[in-house]
Amino acid sequence: MLAEALLLQLGYNATLVTFGATALGVAAGATGAFLFLRKRSLVSDAVSHATLPGLALAFLIMVALGGEGRSLLGLMAGSALSAAAGLWCVSALSRHTRVPEDAAIGAVLSVFFGFGVVLLTVIQSVPLGRQAGLEGFLLGSTAGMLFADAVIIAVGGLAVLAAVLVLRRPLTVVAFDPGFGETQGLRVARIDAALMLLVMAVTVVGLKIVGLILIVAMLIIPAVTARFWTNQASSVVLLAGFFGGLAGYVGAATSAIAPDLPTGPIIVLTSFVLFALSMACAPERGVLAALLRHRRFERLVHLRQGLLAMAQGQHVYEARTRRLLRGQGFMRPDGVPTESGKGEAARVLRDEARWQVVRASAHLSELAVRDDGLTPTEDVLTADQIAEVDRRLGTPEAV
């Protein structure tokens, strides 16, 4: 069943929705990456919660005009308008008063959402209201979706994706270095506004699939996931799009086989699994890589300290050091240094002595900051400088 869902064999509507969720996921991931690079991820939380009153008002207006009130396009238009109002409130509060931006975000998201809840209870009391199914917009639901709605979502997802592609260059420049963007003739304020429009578009298209409470996850999680794999701004955007698309695809397809499960949480949890895997396994920044790096570092310290002890004729007691020295063939099982061990110990001792000279030297002492107890002098000094240091040290002595 899951395989069928993933291969898009569960009917036309499910396929369309999965397609739309994938396109939306890519667009959301990329947009989120720009937001993340601008350190404004949480603004999207205010935008998404602010859609609720517009959604409810649109329903009430459509009913008042004699309609059924369930037209997805109408609901999307209403939610877009109130999201814009919420966004305007956030920027007005943080720009014209001394309320900090995070407080403005929290105030807008809770107040707009609260007002939306009031309107939802009003809707409960009007005719047609109980069948409105507006609660489905809180957590997303794709079950029993109309064909027309599926088409809207697929087209909407593609449109947002196209907009991201068109705007990707200026967005990257501004996300990476707004000052540079300004010198290139970009209007940073306008591009920020365009970014917020993209966020709104993602939110509005995603309302029906992911729901307004969790849509913010599609903007945030893929970008943070991508950050584990690369240090380059443009690759963060590409990778975030990829992870977002993957989560949208797997999440929407999975939820097609379990109609009683809300789609939003599944997409979010898929995204989180990708994130957790990345955090564990990514090269360089991942947890595993960091653990391995730490082990390697410990090994170097143990070996060097062991060799220094051997060079000074001391017995090595520490079990791990002994194991490492034996593993390298520097020490016999009874603790006596081997020939190669003696040679290596002499080399390490010589290195320590060289560092001492470097520290004491008038013109080389600046280089002594590179002495972390592990770096050989050969990595820091030129051959000439080493020769000079060795002249001062005299002939090497055997251990």
Place this chain on the structure above:
Amino acid sequence: MGAEFVALSLPPILIGTLAALACALPGNFLVLRRQSLVGDAISHVVLPGIVVAFLVTGQVSAWPMMLGAAAAAVVSVALIEGIRRLGRVDAGAAMGVTFTAMFAFGVLLLEQSDTSGVHLDVEHALYGNLESLIWLDAVGWSSLLDPAALSGLPHELERMAIVFVLTLAFVVVLWRPLVLSTFDEGYARSLGLPVATLGLGLVIVAAITAVAAFDAVGSIIVIAMFICPPAAARLMTNQLVHQVLWSLVFAAISAVLGYVLAGYGPLWIGLPNTVSAAGMIATVSGLILAICAVAGPQRRA
């Protein structure tokens, strides 16, 4: 009117007001410390804790749920810190990852388990159920003096009162260190104050308040009350003491006016049904903030 008011409206108004006051108190410091969204994060992450507690004990009772919520809060703090350090991402993004994922997990658990027989669903978590906290033993204002009737008051009232006293004590006793570490962390540290512990203590107090209030009144009120009254009060005065007092006044007005508007407002304009009290309380607090943003004497940066 009297008897009905005491039985049906007085307890929710009191509980709502106590919850609002208890949230607004630590909220003052959270807003000043740029940690406003802590309340938002906490009220999302406690959902899986509460659901797991329900699945383990099989019943909706206060203490296991509080424990579950506290455990979830601890897990989320660990996750946020871990993501922030290991991924070297900013705190906002780390918070965003954590609270959405944990909330999604909570929703999924809730939908997968059979909670149809009990009062536990996502809507309840979001809006709470202030209207249902009624006092059946009350026959009128005289019941306030009748010990037998008083024992029938909703337990949430008692719990919110305790939490409010706790936050009040926290803020009053640690006033000076809190103020110092909020405004000038470096100076506070040079005085030997345990700045990190104070910050953690504040978050813990906020979490306790959020969890206690969450169960009684839902997460919207919690988030709104952490932020709106303190932010509005900040626009009224430059004095922290006055700011805290203003925030308490605003919180109380929001709770009382919001409840009254939700419960009686629709009747006044001829609508048959009441509307969500939690939503209306949040709305009123937002209106107060809007008024202060337009007319507050200290609104400029």
